[in-house]
Amino acid sequence: xxxxxxxxxxxxxxxxxxxxxxxxxxxxxxxxxxxxxxxxxxxxxxxxxxxxxxxxxxxxxxxxxxxxxxxxxxxxxxxxxxxxxxxxxxxxxxxxxxxxxxxxxxxxxxxxxxxxxxxxxxxxxxxxxxxxxxxxxxxxxxxxxxxxxxxxxxxxxxxxxxxxxxxxxxxxxxxxxxxxxxxxxxxxxxxxxxxxxxxxxxxxxxxxxxxxxxxxxxxxxxxxxxxxxxxxxxxxxxxxxxxxxxxxxxxxxxxxxxxxxxxxxxxxxxxxxxxxxxxxxxxxxxxxxxxxxxxxxxxxxxxxxxxxxxxxxxxxxxxxxxxxxxxxxxxxxxxxxxxxxxxxxxxxxxxxxxxxxxxxxxxxxx
Amino acid sequence: xxxxxxxxxxxxxxxxxxxxxxxxxxxxxxxxxxxxxxxxxxxxxxxxxxxxxxxxxxxxxxxxxxxxxxxxxxxxxxxxxxxxxxxxxxxxxxxxxxxxxxxxxxxxxxxxxxxxxxxxxxxxxxxxxxxxxxxxxxxxxxxxxxxxxxxxxxxxxxxxxxxxxxxxxxxxxxxxxxxxxxxxxxxxxxxxxxxxxxxxxxxxxxxxxxxxxxxxxxxxxxxxxxxxxxxxxxxxxxxxxxxxxxxxxxxxxxxxxxxxxxxxxxxxxxxxxxxxxxxxxxxxxxxxxxxxxxxxxxxxxxxxxxxxxxxx
Amino acid sequence: xxxxxxxxxxxxxxxxxxxxxxxxxxxxxxxxxxxxxxxxxxxxxxxxxxxxxxxxxxxxxxxxxxxxxxxxxxxxxxxxxxxxxxxxxxxxxxxxxxxxxxxxxxxxxxxxxxxxxxxxxxxxxxxxxxxxxxxxxxxxxxxxxxxxxxxxxxxxxxxxxxxxxxxxxxxxxxxxxxxxxxxxxxxxxxxxxxxxxxxxxxxxxxxxxxxxxxxxxxxxxxxxxxxxxxxxxxxxxxxxxxxxxxxxxxxxxxxxxxx
Numbered sequence: 001x002x003x004x005x006x007x008x009x010x011x012x013x014x015x016x017x018x019x020x021x022x023x024x025x026x027x028x029x030x031x032x033x034x035x036x037x038x039x040x041x042x043x044x045x046x047x048x049x050x051x052x053x054x055x056x057x058x059x060x061x062x063x064x065x066x067x068x069x070x071x072x073x074x075x076x077x078x079x080x081x082x083x084x085x086x087x088x089x090x091x092x093x094x095x096x097x098x099x100x101x102x103x104x105x106x107x108x109x110x111x112x113x114x115x116x117x118x119x120x121x122x123x124x125x126x127x128x129x130x131x132x133x134x135x136x137x138x139x140x141x142x143x144x145x146x147x148x149x150x151x152x153x154x155x156x157x158x159x160x161x162x163x164x165x166x167x168x169x170x171x172x173x174x175x176x177x178x179x180x181x182x183x184x185x186x187x188x189x190x191x192x193x194x195x196x197x198x199x200x201x202x203x204x205x206x207x208x209x210x211x212x213x214x215x216x217x218x219x220x221x222x223x224x225x226x227x228x229x230x231x232x233x234x235x236x237x238x239x240x241x242x243x244x245x246x247x248x249x250x251x252x253x254x255x256x257x258x259x260x261x262x263x264x265x266x267x268x269x270x271x272x273x274x275x276x277x278x279x280x281x282x283x284x285x286x287x288x289x290x291x292x293x294x295x296x297x298x299x300x301x302x303x304x305x306x307x308x309x310x311x312x313x314x315x316x317x318x319x320x321x322x323x324x325x326x327x328x329x330x331x332x333x334x335x336x337x338x339x340x341x342x343x344x345x346x347x348x349x350x351x352x353x354x355x356x357x358x359x360x361x362x363x364x365x366x
Numbered sequence: 367x368x369x370x371x372x373x374x375x376x377x378x379x380x381x382x383x384x385x386x387x388x389x390x391x392x393x394x395x396x397x398x399x400x401x402x403x404x405x406x407x408x409x410x411x412x413x414x415x416x417x418x419x420x421x422x423x424x425x426x427x428x429x430x431x432x433x434x435x436x437x438x439x440x441x442x443x444x445x446x447x448x449x450x451x452x453x454x455x456x457x458x459x460x461x462x463x464x465x466x467x468x469x470x471x472x473x474x475x476x477x478x479x480x481x482x483x484x485x486x487x488x489x490x491x492x493x494x495x496x497x498x499x500x501x502x503x504x505x506x507x508x509x510x511x512x513x514x515x516x517x518x519x520x521x522x523x524x525x526x527x528x529x530x531x532x533x534x535x536x537x538x539x540x541x542x543x544x545x546x547x548x549x550x551x552x553x554x555x556x557x558x559x560x561x562x563x564x565x566x567x568x569x570x571x572x573x574x575x576x577x578x579x580x581x582x583x584x585x586x587x588x589x590x591x592x593x594x595x596x597x598x599x600x601x602x603x604x605x606x607x608x609x610x611x612x613x614x615x616x617x618x619x620x621x622x623x624x625x626x627x628x629x630x631x632x633x634x635x636x637x638x639x640x641x642x643x644x645x646x647x648x649x650x651x652x653x654x655x656x657x658x659x660x661x662x663x664x665x666x667x668x669x670x671x672x673x674x675x676x677x678x
Numbered sequence: 679x680x681x682x683x684x685x686x687x688x689x690x691x692x693x694x695x696x697x698x699x700x701x702x703x704x705x706x707x708x709x710x711x712x713x714x715x716x717x718x719x720x721x722x723x724x725x726x727x728x729x730x731x732x733x734x735x736x737x738x739x740x741x742x743x744x745x746x747x748x749x750x751x752x753x754x755x756x757x758x759x760x761x762x763x764x765x766x767x768x769x770x771x772x773x774x775x776x777x778x779x780x781x782x783x784x785x786x787x788x789x790x791x792x793x794x795x796x797x798x799x800x801x802x803x804x805x806x807x808x809x810x811x812x813x814x815x816x817x818x819x820x821x822x823x824x825x826x827x828x829x830x831x832x833x834x835x836x837x838x839x840x841x842x843x844x845x846x847x848x849x850x851x852x853x854x855x856x857x858x859x860x861x862x863x864x865x866x867x868x869x870x871x872x873x874x875x876x877x878x879x880x881x882x883x884x885x886x887x888x889x890x891x892x893x894x895x896x897x898x899x900x901x902x903x904x905x906x907x908x909x910x911x912x913x914x915x916x917x918x919x920x921x922x923x924x925x926x927x928x929x930x931x932x933x934x935x936x937x
Contacts, residue, residue, distance in 0.1 A: 464807035
C-alpha cells in the first residue's frame with residue numbers, strides 16, 4: 001500500500017473548522033458527523049460501531065479540508081479497525097466474503113463475468129489477442145446487473161463501430177477493489193490488486209478503458225505505478241467526437257441535466273469530457289444542476305453503500321437530486337457511473353424522469 | 367422375514383404428514399411396510415401398513431437417538447433384521463438415522479427424493495439440487511435411508527386390511543441425553559428468514575394505504591409479510607422485513623412476490639426459495655425468469671380475488 | 679473445555695451451472711471457487727465463543743487436500759488454537775467412510791476432548807450424517823440441529839435443537855459428546871485477510887489420511903451423476919382471474935404452506 005493513500009497522521013492537526021461536515025452528504029441528516037469523528041480520532045475516543053458506515057467516500061471532506069487531514073481516509077482507517085475485529089454490518093460482511101470467493105461483491109459466478117458479450121452481434125477478442133493491448137475493464141456491477149450491463153455493451157459497440165481495437169479479460173478480471181479498500185478491508189484490496197496486476201502484466205496491457213469511475217479511480221490512483229495508460233471511456237471518446245472521428249446522425253430532443261459522479265468529477269477532475277460529449281448531440285437542451293462539478297451532490301452509492309443500508313431512515317440524496325432536476329425542468333438525468341444510475345433511477349421513475357448513462361444517449365444518436 | 371421398518375416421526379401427539387413419504391417408498395421398494403411408533407393415540411391411515419410395532423415409551427424419548435438404537439435392537443431381536451430402515455429427512459429423522467447407521471454399522475443414504483426400481487438406485491441431492499447422485503448400498507445387507515418430504519406420498523396404497531400389531535416394552539431411557547422441554551421461538555418481530563411462506567410486496571403496491579389490505583390477505587393465507595427495498599425505503603414496512611442484498615436472504619417453501627419487478631439485488635435474496643410465485647402486471651418483469659409460477663395481472667385485483675375466495 | 683471442531687473446504691456452487699463429465703462419471707468443479715462450509719463456519723464460531731468464555735481450547739480439524747489448509751487458517755484467525763489437516767487427495771462421499779477415518783484418527787492420536795463439534799451437514803454432499811455416525815462409533819451421546827447452547831458445565835451441556843415450524847427442543851447432554859451445529863446459532867465474525875495472514879504464522883499439523891484407513895470400506899456406491907429435471911421458466915397461470923387465483927391456492931396447498 002502506498003504511503004500517500006493511508007497517511008492519516010494529520011488527523012492531529014485538525015482544527016475542527018467543520019468544513020468537512022459542511023460538505024458532507026450525510027452529516028446533518030443522519031447521526032454521522034465528520035468533524036466529530038475527527039475529534040474522537042484525535043483523542044482516540046471510542047467510536048460507536050454503526051457510525052463509520054454512513055460515509056459514502058465521496059471525498060468532499062478531503063477536498064475541502066484546509067489542513068489536509070484527509071477525513072475520508074481517516075474514516076477508512078476507523079472502518080479497518082472494525083474489519084480487523086470482525087465486527088461489521090452483516091451486509092458488508094457478505095459483500096466482502098463474496099468478493100473473497102467470487103471476486104465480486106454480489107457473489108455472482110466469476111465464470112459468468114464475461115457473459116455480457118452474448119448481447120453483442122460481434123466478437124470481442126481476449127485482450128492478449130489484440131495488437132493495441134487495450135483493455136476494456138467491465139466492472140462487477142456492469143458485468144452482472146441487467147440494468148448496468150448495457151453500459152459495456154454500448155461502449156463496446158461504439159468502439160467497435162469506429163474501429164478502435166480493444167479486448168477484454170472475461171472471467172480473468174477481478175473486482176478492482178475500490179469499494180473494498182473504502183470499506184476498510186485493505187488486505188482484500190491488496191489481493192485483488194495483486195491478482196489484476198498479475199493478469200495485466202501477463203498480457204502486456206498498455207491501456208485500460210474503465211467504464212466505471214470507481215474502477216478508473218482505483219487503477220489511476222491506487223494501483224501504484226503500472227505503466228499503463230488509464231482513462232474513463234468519456235476521456236477516450238470526447239476528443240474523437242471533437243475532431244470528427246465520431247459523428248452523430250440522430251437528434252435527441254430532450255432537456256438533459258448532467259449529474260457529476262463523485263469519482264469521475266470531484267475526485268478525478270473529469271468534468272468537461274462528459275459535458276462536451278452531450279453538448280455535441282443535436283437537439284439536447286443541456287442543463288446544469290445548481291450543485292454541479294466540484295459541488296455535485298453524492299448519490300450515496302460509494303464507500304460500500306451499494307451493498308448495504310444504514311439503519312436510519314432519512315431522505316435520500318437521490319430524491320433531492322431528482323427534485324432539483326425536476327425543478328430545473330429536466331426530462332432526462334444523464335450521468336456516467338453505474339452506481340449513480342442505480343440510485344437516481346429508483347427515485348426518478350416516480351417523478352416521471354428518465355435516467356440515462358451517457359452511452360445510452362450516444363447509442364440513440366449514432 | 368423381508369420387511370421395511372419405518373420409524374415414525376410423531377411430535378406433540380401429531381403423526382407428521384411426511385411419514386407418508388416413508389410409507390410410499392415401500393411400494394416402490396416392494397417391501398412390507400412395518401411401522402415403529404410410540405404407543406399412543408395417533409391418527410394414522412393404518413391400512414397402508416402391513417404391521418405396526420408399538421413402543422411403550424414417551425414420544426420425546428422415542429425421538430432420542432440413544433433410545434432409538436435400543437428400541438431397534440429389540441425389534442431386530444424379535445423379527446430379524448429389516449431390509450431397510452426408513453426415516454423422515456427432518457430435524458429428528460436425520461438425527462436418528464445417522465446415529466443408528468453408526469451404531470449398527472449400516473450403509474446410509476440420506477435425503478432420498480427418488481428411486482429407480484429397474485436399476486435399484488436411490489437419487490440423492492448434491493449441491494442444493496443442482497446435481498443428483500445415483501446411489502446404491504453395497505452388498506445385500508440392511509441399509510438406512512431418509513426420505514425427502516413430498517417425494518413419495520403419492521405411492522401410498524391402502525390394502526384394505528388392518529395391520530398386525532405388536533408391542534415392545536421395557537426400554538430403558540438413556541441417562542446421557544435427556545429431553546427437558548419444548549421451546550417456542552421468541553416472537554419479537556417476525557424473523558422473515560424462518561418463515562415457510564412469505565408474501566412479499568414491492569413498489570407495485572403503489573402506496574402505503576394498501577398495506578393493511580395485504581396484511582389481511584397474509585392473515586388469511588397464514589403468510590408472513592416481507593418486502594423489497596423501495597417498500598422498506600418508503601417506510602411502508604419495517605427494515606427487518608426487507609429481502610435482498612441490503613436486507614435478508616430468505617429461503618421459504620413458497621415466496622409469493624406481488625408487485626416486485628425483480629431487481630437483481632432483490633433476486634439474490636430470494637432465488638433459493640423452494641417455490642417462487644410472481645404476480646406482476648408487466649409480463650416482461652425480470653422476476654418471471656426466476657419464478658416457478660406467474661400471474662400477469664393487476665396485483666390489487668389478484669389480492670381482492672384471493673380474499674373473496676378465501677372468505678367464501 | 680477442550681473442543682474439537684471440524685471444518686471443510688467446499689465448492690461454492692450456489693451461483694454456478696455445474697457440468698457432468700464422462701457420461702455421469704464426474705462433476706466438473708475445475709472452474710468453481712472454494713469456500714468454507716457454511717455450517718462449519720457457525721460451528722467454529724460457536725466453539726471459539728465457548729472457549730473464549732469458559733476457557734480451554736478449540737482445535738480445528740479438516741479432511742481434504744493441501745488446499746484445505748485455507749479453512750484451518752480461517753479457523754485459527756477466528757480463534758481456534760490449532761489446525762490439523764488429515765490430508766487426502768480422495769473425496770469420500772460415504773459418511774460412514776468419513777466417520778471411520780475420523781474415529782481412527784482420534785483413537786490413534788489420542789486427542790483429548792470434552793466435545794466434538796461438526797456442522798449439521800456440508801454444502802456439497804448434504805449427507806448430514808458424519809456427526810451421528812461418529813458419535814455412535816465413539817459410544818458418545820449425540821445431539822444434532824443445535825441452534826443454541828444455553829449452559830456449559832464441566833460434565834454436561836444444555837442445548838436447544840431446532841425442529842420444524844419454529845419449535846425447539848431443550849436437551850441435556852452429558853460430556854463428552856458430539857454436537858452438530860445448525861446455521862444461525864450465532865453470527866460468525868468477519869475474518870479479515872490480515873487476520874488470515876497472521877493466522878498463517880501458527881503452525882498447522884499435517885497427518886496423512888492413508889495412515890488411518892483401517893476398516894474404511896465404502897458401504898455405498900455412487901453409480902453416476904445426473905441433472906435434475908429442467909426448470910422451464912415460470913408457468914403462467916392464465917385464464918380468468920378467478921381460475922388463476924384458485925390455481926394459485928392449489929399450489930400453496932400442494933407445497934404444504936396453506937391448508
